[in-house]
Amino acid sequence: MAKKQVYGEQVLAARASQRKMVKVIISKKSAKGRVVFQESTMEQDQAKDFIARQKS
Numbered sequence: 001m002a003k004k005q006v007y008g009e010q011v012l013a014a015r016a017s018q019r020k021m022v023k024v025i026i027s028k029k030s031a032k033g034r035v036v037f038q039e040s041t042m043e044q045d046q047a048k049d050f051i052a053r054q055k056s
Helices: 006-017 044-055
Strands: 021-029 035-043
Touching: 021 044, 035 044
Parallel strands: none
Antiparallel strands: 021 035
16 A cells, blocks of 8 residues: 655645745727836736726
8 A cells, every 4th residue: 555645744744834926918909009028026816807897
């Protein structure tokens, strides 16, 4: 029978607790007709909400 790997479980728990960050780049058209890019770094869980708010 295989033994439980304590070290492996500790590593997986540490990875799960780390924050996963993403960089989101949004393009918008300015009043002068130029394209402006806005960069934001945030947690992965919040990215979809942020993009949805920027589109509206």
